[in-house]
Amino acid sequence: MAARVFRRNNGARSVSWVGVVSWWILACGGQLPPPEATGTAAVDRPASTESSTEPAPTRTEVALYYLDEEVVRTSHCEATARVVRVLEVAAADAEAVLRSLFAGPSEAERERGIVSPFERTPNDPNAEPLAASFLGAEVEGETIRLLFRSEAEAYLNAAACAQMAVKTSIERTLQAWGNVREVVYVVDGRVLDEWDA
Secondary structure, eight states, rough: OOOOEETTTTTTEEEEEHHHHHHHHHTTTTTTOOOOHHHHOOOOOOOOOOOSSSSOOOEEEEEEEEHHHHHHHTTOOOOOOEEEEEEEEEEEEEHHHHHHHTTOOOOHHHHHHHEEEOOOOTTTTTOOOOGGGEEEEEEEETTTEEOOOGGGHHHHHHHHHHHHHHHHHHHHHHHHOOOOOOEEEEEEHHHEEOOOO
């Protein structure tokens, strides 16, 4: 449709409706009036049929298990201190849950005597934190395979108490997160199934 042009009687320059409408849209913050205000009908557009293969991140509450310093000193080495985090993770993202676990307790939690077994190991005082050797997680039904580089053996195959602290912390966290019956530790592509302790 051609734009209408109006001229003043005194021969002033033309003003087009297109220019007036453009100015009006800008003056209104770039918003067109709702359909009922203009007398036009709203158009229903079909919903997109495209689907993403990746689940969208959601806010998920997860329980993480650490050590209670007092319990370790007086009783046993299992992870019993439960803390709660809210993570932006997909429903099936075990890796994000574990990375949050490996990051350790908050300062407030540490002040309450909650400690992480992933920051130091008696087997090698110079070892990096376990998170540095964590490569990822593979979920296969009710089994989770945790993939590590060789440096992780300083934690996973440590002396009995330290080894128990690491494994119970990981396994209780994963069992609280999902339907997990078995955790398999894989170091440099090799399933770790012979333990020194």
